[in-house]
Amino acid sequence: MNSTYFTRRTIRKYSDRDIEAGLLEKILTAGSRTSTTGNMQVYSIIVTRDNMMKERLAPAHFNQPMVTAAPVVLTFCADFNRFNRWCRQREAEPGYDNFLSFMTAAIDALLVAQTVCNAAEEEGLGICYLGTATYNADKIIEVLEMPTGVVPVATVTVGWPAEIPDQVDRLPLEAVVHMERYRDYTPDMIDDIYRAKEARQDNLGFVAENSKKTLAQVFTDVRYKKADNEFFSGKYLEVLRSQGFMA
Amino acid sequence: MNSTYFTRRTIRKYSDRDIEAGLLEKILTAGSRTSTTGNMQVYSIIVTRDNMMKERLAPAHFNQPMVTAAPVVLTFCADFNRFNRWCRQREAEPGYDNFLSFMTAAIDALLVAQTVCNAAEEEGLGICYLGTATYNADKIIEVLEMPTGVVPVATVTVGWPAEIPDQVDRLPLEAVVHMERYRDYTPDMIDDIYRAKEARQDNLGFVAENSKKTLAQVFTDVRYKKADNEFFSGKYLEVLRSQGFMA
Numbered sequence: 001m002n003s004t005y006f007t008r009r010t011i012r013k014y015s016d017r018d019i020e021a022g023l024l025e026k027i028l029t030a031g032s033r034t035s036t037t038g039n040m041q042v043y044s045i046i047v048t049r050d051n052m053m054k055e056r057l058a059p060a061h062f063n064q065p066m067v068t069a070a071p072v073v074l075t076f077c078a079d080f081n082r083f084n085r086w087c088r089q090r091e092a093e094p095g096y097d098n099f100l101s102f103m104t105a106a107i108d109a110l111l112v113a114q115t116v117c118n119a120a121e122e123e124g125l126g127i128c129y130l131g132t133a134t135y136n137a138d139k140i141i142e143v144l145e146m147p148t149g150v151v152p153v154a155t156v157t158v159g160w161p162a163e164i165p166d167q168v169d170r171l172p173l174e175a176v177v178h179m180e181r182y183r184d185y186t187p188d189m190i191d192d193i194y195r196a197k198e199a200r201q202d203n204l205g206f207v208a209e210n211s212k213k214t215l216a217q218v219f220t221d222v223r224y225k226k227a228d229n230e231f232f233s234g235k236y237l238e239v240l241r242s243q244g245f246m247a
Numbered sequence: 248m249n250s251t252y253f254t255r256r257t258i259r260k261y262s263d264r265d266i267e268a269g270l271l272e273k274i275l276t277a278g279s280r281t282s283t284t285g286n287m288q289v290y291s292i293i294v295t296r297d298n299m300m301k302e303r304l305a306p307a308h309f310n311q312p313m314v315t316a317a318p319v320v321l322t323f324c325a326d327f328n329r330f331n332r333w334c335r336q337r338e339a340e341p342g343y344d345n346f347l348s349f350m351t352a353a354i355d356a357l358l359v360a361q362t363v364c365n366a367a368e369e370e371g372l373g374i375c376y377l378g379t380a381t382y383n384a385d386k387i388i389e390v391l392e393m394p395t396g397v398v399p400v401a402t403v404t405v406g407w408p409a410e411i412p413d414q415v416d417r418l419p420l421e422a423v424v425h426m427e428r429y430r431d432y433t434p435d436m437i438d439d440i441y442r443a444k445e446a447r448q449d450n451l452g453f454v455a456e457n458s459k460k461t462l463a464q465v466f467t468d469v470r471y472k473k474a475d476n477e478f479f480s481g482k483y484l485e486v487l488r489s490q491g492f493m494a
Contacts, residue, residue, distance in 0.1 A: 005277035030252035092463035095473020100480040114361035216337035226342020233347040
């Protein structure tokens with residue numbers, strides 16, 4: 001197995017070097033061989049290379065600098081529009097205006113996205129996922145002109161690394177893998193699982209900087225707040241409705 | 248880049264050979280290095296190896312034979328339970344009982360799932376995704392004993408291939424990739440994109456077998472019917488509610 005899986009890190013700083021069209025086509029082709037439900041391929045990938053388009057996309061991604069600095073920005077979308085058009089053109093009445101169909105299409109898009117990322121990293125490229133694709137889906141839809149049936153689910157910036165950051169921590173494998181049955185976590189298990197993460201210098205720094213008592217509070221009170229999650233939940237559900245997935 | 252991305256096919260028939268624990272750990276470890284939102288790792292993987300557990304899972308997957316025939320069945324779950332427990336144990340009040348948090352966790356789980364599949368295939372293993380994970384999430388939750396905060400999003404069977412099926416078709420890459428903006432499809436484009444798929448002998452066979460006029464009708468009237476999609480939409484939304492993601 002190639003070692004990239006184990007040595008990879010998210011890359012947020014890119015060199016000025018462009019990604020050649022042939023290489024981009026290769027990693028997207030790798031992605032296109034990924035399993036999709038019933039081989040329907042109900043996803044689309046929008047490639048942003050143009051600087052003006054990056055500038056227009058940036059606010060939807062809270063102006064994270066990767067959007068304008070990366071040579072390529074990829075927006076992966078759940079997409080039943082193409083399939084629905086085909087059905088209607090072939091005397092078939094599509095029944096894909098519902099939540100399950102959104103999930104089907106979102107799953108297609110996300111699995112393809114990850115193969116594209118694995119393939120890109122194997123070629124030496126660096127990638128960064130932007131969670132903002134679900135937060136501000138409405139703005140992304142507007143900028144990229146997505147019709148009914150199309151909803152962004154992930155945005156990835158891609159470029160040649162201009163940094164080799166430290167590899168971030170992961171929980172022990174046993175913390176995320178369950179054998180045969182989900183075994184719920186006891187307080188002792190939670191302490192064990194999170195001990196190394198909480199002891200890291202960088203994480204201790206975040207707790208201090210934000211004047212919090214625990215690292216968990218940095219997540220709940222600073223990074224991923226209840227009020228924000230609820231606000232963006234409402235927005236994303238409204239997008240599913242307006243894009244035709246909640247009939 | 249390793250060639251597996253381009254030569255892969257879904258494998259539904261497996262040899263009797265087991266998957267050694269070390270190899271399984273290796274592909275799961277590869278998966279665990281995948282990007283997750285804020286490095287929260289809000290997913291879990293449930294490994295089914297026990298024959299009795301496979302028998303119990305099978306009905307939830309409409310008794311597709313891969314479930315009992317594969318040496319390993321992996322159920323990938325959106326999981327905020329572990330993270331919520333950690334927060335509560337650290338004087339932090341989690342605000343993750345909403346739809347956006349479900350999407351965040353589902354995205355984590357799906358990206359990890361696809362890295363596990365890519366890594367498995369690179370090692371010569373064969374995989375098959377079962378769409379039924381979202382259809383019958385309620386039954387899977389019951390059999391695998393998932394608590395509140397945990398929802399299955401994908402099931403993958405893994406084993407050593409006992410077949411080399413023909414590689415299935417894919418739409419031309421240009422059909423799923425848009426440059427700069429989503430360019431909606433004209434009727435001529437739809438004809439072009441689907442022409443090769445519709446002309447395939449296997450697909451012509453499905454149309455004839457089902458006494459349909461077009462391949463699209465095989466999808467809308469036989470494989471992915473509106474009534475079924477609506478039924479499973481309701482069920483999955485109810486699962487999100489009962490597992491604590493629609494507060």
